[in-house]
Amino acid sequence: MKAVVKTQKAPGAELLEMPLPEIKPDEALIKIKVASICGTDVHIYNWDSAAQVYIKNVPQILGHEFAGEIVKTGKKVKKFRVGDYVSAETHFFCGKCAQCRNGQRHICETEKGKIFGLSCDGCFAEYAAVPERILWKNNPRLAPEIATLQEPLGNAVYCALGDYDKNLKGKKVLIFGDGPAGLLAAGVAKAEGARFVTLVGRHQKRLEIAGKIGADITLNEKENNATELLSQLLNIGKGFDVALEMAGSKNARDLAIKSVRDGGRLSLFGIDTDPFIIENSGQYVRSAKKIIPITGRLIWRTWRETKRLLESGLLDITPVITHKFPLEEFEKGFRAMTERPKVSGKVILIP
Ligand SMILES: [Zn+2]
Ligand SMILES: [Zn+2]
Structure with a gap:
């Protein structure tokens, strides 16, 4: 099968002919219909310091966001069968540790840092072996290009809805960051x-996408200094009910x-x-502002919320898809994600 492989602990990746993955008893073999490039994949491709934490062994097949069909199941697989249309949560979890028993499987103590496509071969390939435990059954009506985005969309859903004050109705929401999330x-x-x-x-182009997908007001940080920006924000919001920091900056x-x-x-x-x-x-204590760190997705609560939003017809995420390439042209995909000025949202790869 064709696969995009990290062959050296250095920048870049190669398209190689690889053997079909052997599945373990608890795994399913998935024929990948569509995959998508995540910011993490870009770090790995560029081989910057952030990537070196994730990838321990080469050669390794890249990629963790996908939609595909099960073509084979291991002996111990119970809830899924050949023909099922699936995507996957990417965080592995044990189901037994204190976190897992308290609705926090995304930060499992035992499997900490074990992520599909980062700690093992991924999905930028014609086929991938995926443990049943992290598989998610898709609605057959969901287009593969949308289904592959459920994993990053789940980050956005979890971040926007938070942990407990899940109702955004009538609220004023402020988001920092114009990356896909x-x-x-x-x-x-x-x-x-x-x-x-x-x-x-x-980034101007991304702010335009923000407008298409749902932002009522967009502000370009580059055109304002921090003080101006704050006074504009305080003016707009008169205090926002909810703010989401998705830029990864102290400012x-x-x-x-x-x-x-x-x-x-x-x-x-x-x-x-x-x-x-x-x-x-x-x-700060008297302000009663609540600060919630968001990592990954709540398994499977966030997935159910994501499904509800996609099926409600209220959320159309297609404006975020800006590029599509056949898998063979993966390099164009990575280039689209890194070029300046930044114009890309999500980049789709089709094996
Ligand atoms: Zn991702
Ligand atoms: Zn656990």
Whole structure:
């Protein structure tokens, strides 16, 4: 089979002819219909310091977002059968540790950091072996190009809805970050009935996509300094009910926490390594602002919420799909994701 393989611990990847994956008793063999490139794949492709944490062994087939059909099942597979149309959660989980027993399988203690397509061969190939435990059965009516995006869309759903104050109806929502996750979150917030959605980003083309998918107001961070931006935001929102930090920048996080009204909620999804300092803890406690770190998706709660949104007809994520290539042209896909100015949303690969 054809596959995109990381062959060296260095930038790049190669299209190679690889043997069909052997499935273990608890795995299914999936014929991949469509896959999509994630920001993590770009880190791995470029082989920057963030990628080196994930990939321990080469050669390895890249990719973790997909939609496909089961063509073979291992002896122990019980709930899925040949012909099922599936996608997958990417975080492995044991089902037994304290986190798993408390509805937090996405941060499983035993399988910490084990992710499909990062810790093992992935789906940028004609076929992939996937454990039953992480498979998700798709609605047959869901287009494969949308089904492959459920994994990143799940990040956006979890971030937008948070952990417990799940109702966005009538709320004022502020999003930092115009990467695919931020754009998808704008769509989710609107579909969930937000009164208005403001998105702050840095790339004109992406801000246009944000407008198409659900943002009522978009602001270009590059055209304003931080003080101007904050005064504009405070002016627009008079205090936002909910802010989502999806840019991974200290600046955005500081602005986000200042822009949330007292008692409001801030979801932190973006990753950076800067210190996170609350200057005056007394003031913060009295503000009753809730800060929620978001990683991965709640398994399977977020998947069910994502399904509900896609099936409701209220959420159309097609504006986020900006490029499609046959798998053989994967290099064009990675180029589209890295070129400046940034114009890409999600890039689809078709084996
Ligand atoms: Zn992903
Ligand atoms: Zn566990």
